[in-house]
Amino acid sequence: MARTRGGAPRSSAPYLFLTPAIVLFLLFLAVPIGYTVHLALRRTRVSGLGLGKGSRREVFVGLDNLRAAVADGELWAGWLRVLGYGALVLVVMLGLALLFALLLDSAYVRLARFSRIAIFLPYAVPGVVASLLWGFLYLPSLTPIGGIDFLSASAVTYSMANVAVWGGTGFNMLVLYTNLRAIPRSYYEAARMDGASELAIALRVKIPMLVPAIILTTVFSIIATIQVFTEPTTLRPFSNTISSTWSPLMKVYRDAFVTGDLYSAAATSLVIAAVSLVLSFGFLRVVRGRAFGESR
Amino acid sequence: MRTQRLAIAAALATLFAAGCGGTAETPEAAPATAASSAPAGPVSLIYWTWAPNMDKIVAVWNQANPDIQVTVSKQAGGDDAAAKFLTAAKAGNAPDLVQAEYQHLPSFIAADAVADIAAETAAVKPEFSAGLWGLVTLGTDAVYAIPQDSGPMMLYYRKDLFEKYGIAVPKTWAEYAEAARIVHKADPKVYLGSFSSKDPGWFAGLAQQAGAQWWSISGEAWKVGINDTATTKVADFWGGLVQEGVIDDQPYFTPEWNKALNNGTQLSWPSAVWGPGVLESNAPKGKGKWAIAPLPQWNAGENFSGFWGGSSTAVSATSKNRAAAVKFATWLNTDPQGIDLLVKEAFVYPASGKGQAALGTPPAYFAESQPDFWQQAATIGASARGFTFGPNVGVTYNAYKDAFDKALQDKSPFSASVGTMQDTTVADMRKSGFTLAQ
Numbered sequence: 001m002a003r004t005r006g007g008a009p010r011s012s013a014p015y016l017f018l019t020p021a022i023v024l025f026l027l028f029l030a031v032p033i034g035y036t037v038h039l040a041l042r043r044t045r046v047s048g049l050g051l052g053k054g055s056r057r058e059v060f061v062g063l064d065n066l067r068a069a070v071a072d073g074e075l076w077a078g079w080l081r082v083l084g085y086g087a088l089v090l091v092v093m094l095g096l097a098l099l100f101a102l103l104l105d106s107a108y109v110r111l112a113r114f115s116r117i118a119i120f121l122p123y124a125v126p127g128v129v130a131s132l133l134w135g136f137l138y139l140p141s142l143t144p145i146g147g148i149d150f151l152s153a154s155a156v157t158y159s160m161a162n163v164a165v166w167g168g169t170g171f172n173m174l175v176l177y178t179n180l181r182a183i184p185r186s187y188y189e190a191a192r193m194d195g196a197s198e199l200a201i202a203l204r205v206k207i208p209m210l211v212p213a214i215i216l217t218t219v220f221s222i223i224a225t226i227q228v229f230t231e232p233t234t235l236r237p238f239s240n241t242i243s244s245t246w247s248p249l250m251k252v253y254r255d256a257f258v259t260g261d262l263y264s265a266a267a268t269s270l271v272i273a274a275v276s277l278v279l280s281f282g283f284l285r286v287v288r289g290r291a292f293g294e295s296r
Numbered sequence: 297m298r299t300q301r302l303a304i305a306a307a308l309a310t311l312f313a314a315g316c317g318g319t320a321e322t323p324e325a326a327p328a329t330a331a332s333s334a335p336a337g338p339v340s341l342i343y344w345t346w347a348p349n350m351d352k353i354v355a356v357w358n359q360a361n362p363d364i365q366v367t368v369s370k371q372a373g374g375d376d377a378a379a380k381f382l383t384a385a386k387a388g389n390a391p392d393l394v395q396a397e398y399q400h401l402p403s404f405i406a407a408d409a410v411a412d413i414a415a416e417t418a419a420v421k422p423e424f425s426a427g428l429w430g431l432v433t434l435g436t437d438a439v440y441a442i443p444q445d446s447g448p449m450m451l452y453y454r455k456d457l458f459e460k461y462g463i464a465v466p467k468t469w470a471e472y473a474e475a476a477r478i479v480h481k482a483d484p485k486v487y488l489g490s491f492s493s494k495d496p497g498w499f500a501g502l503a504q505q506a507g508a509q510w511w512s513i514s515g516e517a518w519k520v521g522i523n524d525t526a527t528t529k530v531a532d533f534w535g536g537l538v539q540e541g542v543i544d545d546q547p548y549f550t551p552e553w554n555k556a557l558n559n560g561t562q563l564s565w566p567s568a569v570w571g572p573g574v575l576e577s578n579a580p581k582g583k584g585k586w587a588i589a590p591l592p593q594w595n596a597g598e599n600f601s602g603f604w605g606g607s608s609t610a611v612s613a614t615s616k617n618r619a620a621a622v623k624f625a626t627w628l629n630t631d632p633q634g635i636d637l638l639v640k641e642a643f644v645y646p647a648s649g650k651g652q653a654a655l656g657t658p659p660a661y662f663a664e665s666q667p668d669f670w671q672q673a674a675t676i677g678a679s680a681r682g683f684t685f686g687p688n689v690g691v692t693y694n695a696y697k698d699a700f701d702k703a704l705q706d707k708s709p710f711s712a713s714v715g716t717m718q719d720t721t722v723a724d725m726r727k728s729g730f731t732l733a734q
Contacts, residue, residue: 046729048516050406050687051436139552153705238550240493240701244694257379259691259724260403262386 039266040065065267075268078248079275081157085247086225088161089168094217096165097172098210102202104173105180116177120170127167131234134163139238151239160231168224172217179213180206215287219280226276229253248272339620340365342391344381346373347444349641356637357624364620371395375690378403385409385612392615393625396441397607398431399497399685399693402511405440406687410610412438416622420630423648427682432608434684435513441608442622442629443647444638447568448673448680449501449601452575454563455587455665461486461563465589469533472592476542479563487544487556489564491534493700494547496693497604502566503527504602504682506594511686517733518686518725523718528711529594535703535710545704554578566591568604569645569673572659584664590676601680606647645673652677688724695720 043061050056069075100119104112122130137143138150138159150159183206191201207214229249236242244258245251249272256265343354343366351368358365369391371377378400384390385407396404404410417439421429424443432441453465461479466472476488492498500510506526512519537543544562546553556562557579565571575586591601609625611618628634635651638644646652658669666672686692699713699720725732 044728046406046687048731049513049518050728050730051402051434052405052412052438053408056406056408136551139550141552141555237494237547238552240545240547240704243698243701245698254694257383258375258694259688260379260382260407261724 036266036269039263040270043263061263065263066270069264069267069271072251072268074245075248075251075271078245078251082225082228082247085157085161085164085228086222088158089164089225090218090221092161093165093168094172094214094221096169097176097217098207098214100169100173101176101180102206104177105206106198106202108198116174119173122167123170123174125167127230128234130167131163131231134159134166135235135238138235151235151241153241156235156239156241160228160235163231164225164228168221172221175217176210176213179210183209215284219283222279222283223276226272226279248275338363338365339617340367341393341615341617341621341624342367342369343393343395343624344369344371344377344391345393345395346371346377347395347638347642347644352641353628353634353637356633357627361624364617364624366393366624375400375693378690382407382409385614388614390612390614392612392617392621394610394612395444395607396610397605398603398682399500399689401432401441401608401610402434402685402687403689404610405434409613410440411613411615411618412440413442413611413618413622414439416619417442417626420626423630423650425649425678427680428606428647430684431606431682441610442625443606443608444629445570445606445644446647446677446680447501447570447603447605447645448677449505449566449568449591449604450571450673450676451589451591452565452567452571452586453589454560454582454585456585457560457563466592468596469592469594473533473537473542476537477540480542486561486563487542488562489566490544490546490548490553490556490562491538491700491704492548493545493704494549494697496696498548498567499530499696499700501568501602501604502530502591504680505591505600506530506602507600507681509683510692511684513684514733517731519733520686520718520722520725522692522721523711523714527714531710531714538704538710539707549574549578558582568606569677570605570643572661572669573643576659576661583661586662587666588662588669588672588676590679599679601676603680603682608647645677686721686725687730688721688728691724692717692721 041060041062042058043065044056045059046056048055100115103109104116109115125133137145140149140151143150149155187205187209188201191205196204227249228247232242232246232250233253236244236246244254248268252265252268252272255261255268341364343350345368350370354366354368371380374397377395378397381390381394381396382403385404386409390409394404394410396410401410414437420442421439428443428446432443433439451465458465461482463475463478464471466475472488479486479488500508503510503526506529508521508524508526508530510520510522510524510527512521534543538545544556546556548565553562557565557575558581560582567574571588575582579586590599593600609629611621611625615621628638629646630648630650632650632654635646635648635654638646639651639655645655652670652674655670655674657663658667662669695717696713699716700710702708703710703713722732
C-alpha cells in the first residue's frame with residue numbers, strides 16, 4: 001500500500017517483513033532477559049516483623065545480588081560437580097555416538113535400520129521418566145543388580161551420568177550418522193583403491209570429515225550439561241546424597257521457588273548464562289580453525 | 297519516511313493487540329476496591345486445594361448457594377503448592393481461596409498474599425483449640441485463615457511383629473532406642489524405624505513434642521531458636537541411633553521405604569493422624585496389622601505430642617469477593633455438613649473440635665487392629681503442642697534437608713545440622729531485613 005502513495009516503496013517492505021521476528025524477539029527474549037537483569041539488581045527489604053501491609057518493599061541494591069551469587073561457595077561447588085559429571089557425559093556419550101554412527105555407516109552391520117531406531121529410542125523418553133526408570137533400578141532393595149549402592153556419595157555422579165548418556169547418545173548418533181551419509185561415497189572408493197582398510201577409512205577419512213558435526217554436538221552437549229537439572233532433581237528424593245544445590249540450575253530453582261528469593265535466583269541465572277557463553281564460545285574459538293576453516 | 301513509520305507502527309500495534317489478548321480482562325479488575333462490600337449477582341470464586349474429592353464437596357456447596365459459585369483448581373500438594381501461590385500472588389493473579397499448610401501461612405502473610413479475616417471469623421474461634429488458632433493468628437490480633445485439618449503425631453507400629461520380636465510398645469524414647477537395638481540384633485535386615493532427612497515437617501513435630509519453639513514473636517522482633525535444647529536433644533537422639541546402625545536412614549515416602557513397610561522390615565513409624573492413608577496405599581500388605589500408640593515421651597509420666605502437617609483455608613489478599621470467600625471457608629471448616637464431607641470425601645482429620653468428636657468408624661486399614669482409632673487419636677491430639685512458624689520456613693526446611701543429608705553422609709553429629717538450620721534461617725532473615733531479637 002505504500003507503493004500506491006508513491007513513497008519509498010522498496011525500503012518499507014523489509015521492515016514489515018522483519019516485524020514479526022523483531023516483535024517475537026522482543027517479547028520472548030529481550031523482555032524476559034531485561035526483566036531478569038531488573039530483578040537481579042533489586043531485593044525486598046522487610047521492616048520489623050514483616051507481617052501486614054507495607055512492611056515489605058522492593059529496593060534497588062545495585063550489584064549486591066550478583067556479588068553474593070559469585071561469592072557463593074555452594075554455586076562453585078556445584079560447578080565443580082557439574083564439571084566432573086559433564087566431562088564424563090561428554091566423553092562417554094559422544095564417544096559412543098561416534099562409534100555407533102561409524103558402525104551403522106560401515107558395510108558390515110546387519111539390521112542397520114532397527115539398530116538405528118533402537119539406539120535413538122531412549123531420546124524419545126522424557127528426562128523425568130528416564131530418571132525415574134533408572135532411579136528404580138538404582139534403589140538398593142529394588143535393583144536387579146546386587147552388591148552396588150548406585151546412589152551412594154561416591155557412585156551417584158556416575159549413576160546420573162549414565163542416565164544422561166542413555167538418553168542422549170541416540171540423538172548425537174543420529175546427527176553424526178546423517179552427516180556421514182552426506183559424505184560422497186567416491187571418497188571412500190578412492191581410499192579403498194589406495195588400499196585403505198575399513199578401519200583406516202573410518203579413522204582417516206570419515207572422522208576428519210565429521211569434525212564440524214562433532215563440534216556441533218559437543219557445543220550442544222556442553223550447554224545441556226551446564227543446564228543439568230532433571231536427573232538430579234528427580235533422583236533427589238530417593239537418596240541422601242544429592243543436595244538441593246547439586247547443580248547451578250538447581251540452586252536457581254531452590255532460590256526462586258523453595259526459599260522464595262527471586263532476586264538471588266535472577267542474579268545466579270545471569271552468572272550461569274555468562275559461564276555458558278564463555279564455555280561454549282571458548283570451545284568454539286579453540287576449535288574454530290579446525291572446523292570451519294576447513295569446511296569453508 | 298512518514299508512511300514508513302506509520303506502517304511499522306500499525307504492524308506493531310496489531311501484533312501487540314494480538315499478543316496481549318490475555319490482558320483484555322483488565323476492566324474487570326476495576327471494582328477491586330469494593331473488596332468486602334456485598335457483591336451483587338452471583339459471585340464466582342477460585343479455590344486452590346489438593347484435598348482429594350474437593351470438587352465433590354464444592355458441588356454440594358454450589359448446589360445450595362447459587363449466589364456463590366466455587367470452582368476447585370486442583371493443585372499438587374506441599375512446598376510446590378506454596379511456591380506456586382506466592383508466585384501467583386506476586387504476579388497479581390492469585391486465586392480467591394487457597395489451602396495453606398500451617399508452616400507456609402507465615403510466608404504468605406509476610407508476602408502480603410492473604411487477607412486478615414479477623415472480623416468475619418470472630419464467631420468461629422471457639423470451634424478450635426487454642427493451639428490450632430495460634431497457628432492462623434501467629435499470636436497476633438489478626439486472623440489469616442480458618443483451620444481445616446490438623447496432624448497430631450503418634451506412633452504407628454506393627455502389632456504382630458512387636459510380639460514376634462518380644463518388644464513392648466515404647467513409653468519413652470529411651471525404651472524406643474532399646475527396642476531398636478533388640479530388633480536389629482534379632483535380624484540385621486529389620487529396623488524399628490527410619491530417620492528421614494527429607495521430612496523437615498516430621499522433625500519439626502518431634503521437636504514440638506520435646507518443647508521446642510523454633511520461632512516466636514517478642515514485641516516487634518522475631519526470635520529464632522531452632523538450635524534450642526529441646527531440638528538439639530531430639531537431633532542427637534536420632535543421630536546416635538543412626539550412627540549405632542540400629543535405625544535406618546532411608547527417607548520416607550520412597551519406593552525403598554514403602555517396600556520396607558510393606559514387607560515388615562520396618563516395624564514402626566512416628567507419624568501424624570493422616571498416616572492411615574499413606575499406609576493403606578504404600579503398605580497394603582500390613583492391613584489389620586498396624587496399631588497406634590502415643591509417641592514415646594522424653595520423661596516417663598509425661599504426655600506430649602507434636603504436629604506434622606495440617607492445613608487451613610486462607611483468603612487471598614487480592615480477592616474481590618472476600619466476604620463470599622470467608623463464608624465458603626467457614627462453611628467448609630465449621631459447618632457440620634462441611635466437616636462431614638471433609639472427613640468422608642477428603643479423608644482429613646478435621647481441625648474443628650466438634651468435627652473430631654463426631655468421628656466414629658475407624659479407617660478400614662485399622663478396623664481390626666485398632667477399632668478405637670479416632671478415640672485414641674482424639675486423646676493424643678489433645679496432648680499435642682505446636683509452635684509459631686516463622687516467615688521463611690522454606691529456607692529452614694530446605695536447610696534441614698541439605699544439612700541432615702550431609703550429616704548422614706559425613707557421619708557428623710546431628711546437633712551440628714540443627715546449628716546449620718539456625719544459622720541459615722537467621723542469615724536469611726537478616727538479609728531480608730527482619731528485626732531479630734537476640
